[in-house]
Amino acid sequence: MAETSIPFTIEGFYKFIQNGQLMGAVCNKCGKLSLPPKPICTKCLSRDLKWKELPQQGKLLTYTIIHISPKQFQSMTPYVVGIVQLGDGAQLPGMIRDIDLDNVKIGMNLTMEFEKEIISKDWPQWPRYYFKPI
Amino acid sequence: MPLQFTFDHLFGGKNLSGNALVSIVSAGMSKFGRREGLYGRELFVEAASEAFERCPNLDPQKDIKAAFIGMMGESFEHQGHTGPTILDWIGLLPTQAFRTEGACGSSATAIRCGIFAVLSNLADVVLVGGVEKMTHRATADVTEYLAMACDFPFEQWNGLTFPGLFAMVATAHMHKYGTTEEQLASVAVKNHHHGCMNPKAHMQKEITLEKALSSRVVAWPLKLYDCSLITDGASCLILTKPELARKFTDTPVHIIGSGQASDTIGLYERRELTSLKVGKLAAKEAYRMAGLDSLDIDVAEVHDCFTIAEIVAYEDLGFCKQGEGGRFVEEGQSQIGGKVAVCTSGGLKSKGHPVGATGAAQAYEIFLQLTEQAGKRQVKGAEVGLTHNVGGLGATGVVNVYSRG
Numbered sequence: 001m002a003e004t005s006i007p008f009t010i011e012g013f014y015k016f017i018q019n020g021q022l023m024g025a026v027c028n029k030c031g032k033l034s035l036p037p038k039p040i041c042t043k044c045l046s047r048d049l050k051w052k053e054l055p056q057q058g059k060l061l062t063y064t065i066i067h068i069s070p071k072q073f074q075s076m077t078p079y080v081v082g083i084v085q086l087g088d089g090a091q092l093p094g095m096i097r098d099i100d101l102d103n104v105k106i107g108m109n110l111t112m113e114f115e116k117e118i119i120s121k122d123w124p125q126w127p128r129y130y131f132k133p134i
Numbered sequence: 135m136p137l138q139f140t141f142d143h144l145f146g147g148k149n150l151s152g153n154a155l156v157s158i159v160s161a162g163m164s165k166f167g168r169r170e171g172l173y174g175r176e177l178f179v180e181a182a183s184e185a186f187e188r189c190p191n192l193d194p195q196k197d198i199k200a201a202f203i204g205m206m207g208e209s210f211e212h213q214g215h216t217g218p219t220i221l222d223w224i225g226l227l228p229t230q231a232f233r234t235e236g237a238c239g240s241s242a243t244a245i246r247c248g249i250f251a252v253l254s255n256l257a258d259v260v261l262v263g264g265v266e267k268m269t270h271r272a273t274a275d276v277t278e279y280l281a282m283a284c285d286f287p288f289e290q291w292n293g294l295t296f297p298g299l300f301a302m303v304a305t306a307h308m309h310k311y312g313t314t315e316e317q318l319a320s321v322a323v324k325n326h327h328h329g330c331m332n333p334k335a336h337m338q339k340e341i342t343l344e345k346a347l348s349s350r351v352v353a354w355p356l357k358l359y360d361c362s363l364i365t366d367g368a369s370c371l372i373l374t375k376p377e378l379a380r381k382f383t384d385t386p387v388h389i390i391g392s393g394q395a396s397d398t399i400g401l402y403e404r405r406e407l408t409s410l411k412v413g414k415l416a417a418k419e420a421y422r423m424a425g426l427d428s429l430d431i432d433v434a435e436v437h438d439c440f441t442i443a444e445i446v447a448y449e450d451l452g453f454c455k456q457g458e459g460g461r462f463v464e465e466g467q468s469q470i471g472g473k474v475a476v477c478t479s480g481g482l483k484s485k486g487h488p489v490g491a492t493g494a495a496q497a498y499e500i501f502l503q504l505t506e507q508a509g510k511r512q513v514k515g516a517e518v519g520l521t522h523n524v525g526g527l528g529a530t531g532v533v534n535v536y537s538r539g
Contacts, residue, residue: 010287035403036288062309062407064301065354066293070278073293078351081294083302083402093402094292106309126291 008037008049014126016051020114022129024090026052035090055087056112057134063096063104080104084131086112098132109134154388155423156252157379157539160189160372161501163494166486167336169366174211174267175223177368178203181263181491182224185370191382192259192372195226199257202232202247204240204264205490209279211267220265237283238439239525240264241369242493242532246394248373258378263370264495266488276364280489283526285400297353297361297440299401299527304355304442306407310457313445315355317460319346321441322359322483324469329480331511336365336486360441365486369495379539385505386539387519391426393419394532401527408457412531413450413522420520421452424535428452431474431535432516433503435496437524438481444468447522448476451533475513478503493523493532504538 006012008025013036016023025037029046035054040047063082066073073079080096082104094112096104110131117127162184164177186194201221208214217231236243241264248262268276280296281289289299307313323343329335346359372382379386393416398404404411421427428451436451438444445459453474454462462468468476479485479499482492500519502508519536 014287062302062306064298064305064356065351066295066298066301067351067353068273068277068297069293069295070281070290071274074274076293078354079293081292081298081302083407091402091404093289093294093400106305124287124291126287128291130292 006051008039010036013037017114017129018116018127022054022056022086022112023051024054024088025049033088033090035092054090058084058086058110060096060104060106060108060110061085061091062106065101065104082131084110095130096132097130153423154376154390154537154539155392156249156373157376157386157388158371158497158501159374159379159382159386160185160192161370161498162186162188163334163369163498164367165334166365166367166488166495168269169267170270172267172366174205174213174265174368175219177267177366178220178263178265178370179223181368181370182261185372189372189382197259198226198229198261198372199259200230200232200251201226201261202234202244202251204234204236204242204244204493206235206237206240206266207279207282209282210271216265226261236530237525238437238487238489239493239523239530239532240490241495242521242523242534243394243525243530245371245373245494245497245534246392246532249389249392252373252375259372259374261370261372262494263368264490264493265368266490267366268364268488269366273364288400288402295353297356300440300442301353301356302401303407303446303527304440307442307445308355310408311460313460315347316343317445317464318355318360318441319343320463321438321444322346324463325438325477325481325483328470328478328511329484331509332480332485335480335484336363337484356440356442362439362482362487363484365488367486367488367491367495369491369498371494371497371501376539387501387504388537388539389534390537391420391422391424391535392533393417393423394530397529397531399526399529409446409450410524410528410531412528413447413524413533416531416533417451417522420533420535426518426535430518431520432518433475433478433500433513434520434522435479435481435499436476436522438477438483439487439524441483443524444476444481451520451522470511470513475516478508478511478513493521496521496523497534497536500536504536
C-alpha cells in the first residue's frame, strides 16, 4: 500500500487495517509513536510524520467481560474486551475472541485478526479487527 | 483580587492560608429518582426554586448576571440548546446562558466557568448547575448514549461500554494490588447506608454485601450493585464574590481551592490504568490553592459512578496510599464517623447519577454539610469539604475544596 498517500487520520488507520496492516504514526522530529495516528505530534507539535508498521502480537494489559451491551452488540454477549500492549509500547482496545471466558488472563499473549468485510452501508464503514490467543 | 482571609481563628490554629475564590450563598437540588412525566427543564425548576427560596435576599432576575448549565447528552430528550431553555423555564430571560459539557463532569465544569466569570469581574452573581433526564429511555439506549463519552472509533466500535471501561480499571487494580470484589461491594453497601439518610436520594434502601455480590454481572468484575443509578435530576448553586456573600446569607460556604485537568479520551492510550491522572492533578491544584492537604478534609463527595471509581478516588485524593483503597473502605474509614466521611449523600451509587447534574449536586451536599443542614447524615463539626467529579473515564476531572464562610 502506498503509505505516502494515506493521511495521518483515523480513516487512514482503518484503510491499513482493511489491508491487514497495523500502522502507527511516528514523529520525524521527536520520535513519538502515536496510535491511533493524529495529524500532529502531541508531544512536540510537529506535523512531520511517517507511518510505521507495528507488530500484531502483544500482551493483554486488562480486560472485562461485557454482559450488558448497546443494542448492536447484544447478539454477542457475553463478550471479552481488553487493552492490548503491542510492540513499541503501542496500546489498542479490542475484542478477544476464540477463547473460553474462564481462560482470559492478564499478561496472556494475543495476536490480531482482521475482518475483511465491511458490515455497514452507512458511516462509519471502518473494518473491524479483534484479538485471539496465540 | 479575591479577598484574603485569615482562617486561624476559625480552624483552631491550623495553618490555613487559602483565599476564598468564590462563595456559595445558596443551593438547590431536585428530588433525584425516576421522575416520570417531567422534562429536564422542569426538574431544573425544582432545583432553582429551592435555591431562590433559601436566599430571600437574592433577587434572581436582578442579581444573577450569567448562568452556566451542565448537561451531557442531547439524545436523552432529543433536545439541545439547553442554556436558554433552562433560563426561560426558571424565569431568568434574557440573562446570558452557557451550556457546559464534560460528560459526567458537566456541571463541575459549569462551577469552574462560574468561578472564572465571578473572578473576571464580568458577573458578580452567577447561577451554575446541571440537569439530566434519563429514566424514560431503555437501558440499552442509555448505555449507548453514555458510551458517547468514550472514544467512538476504538472503544465504542469494539463494544466497550462505560461499565466495561471502569471494569477494566477494576481488573487491573485487582491484579496489581489484590483488591477484591468484596471490597468493591463494600463501597456500595456504605453508600446505600448513607443514602438511606438522604430524603432526596433515588434509592433509599440498605443492601448487604451478599446481595451486592450476588447481583447480576453487568461488565465483569462489576455487577449491578457496583454501578451507579440511571436517574433523573437537577442541581444548582448561586455563586458570588466572597466580599458580597454576606449581603445574601449569614452562612456562606467558600470555595477555597479548585483544579481541573484533561486526559486522553481513550483509556487505552494511557500507561497508568489503575488511577486517574486528572483526579490527581486537579486535587493537587485544589489543595495547593486552599493551602490544605487530604488530612484536612472532613467530608467529601467523590465520583462513585462505579464502586472501583470510589476506591481509585481515595487513592488519587490522598485519603490513603496507592493500592490501599480497597482496605480503606473495608475498614470503615470512609463512612460517616470514619477518617473522612465519603459520599454522605449516598453518592452516585444511591443518591443517583443524572450525569449532567452530578457535579453541582456534589457541591449541594457539601453546602448542606458545612452549613449544618444535612439532617441525619450530618458530619458533626465538618469544617472543610471536597468534591471530586470525573467526566468519562477520567478525560475530565474537577476537584474543589470548600470551607465554612
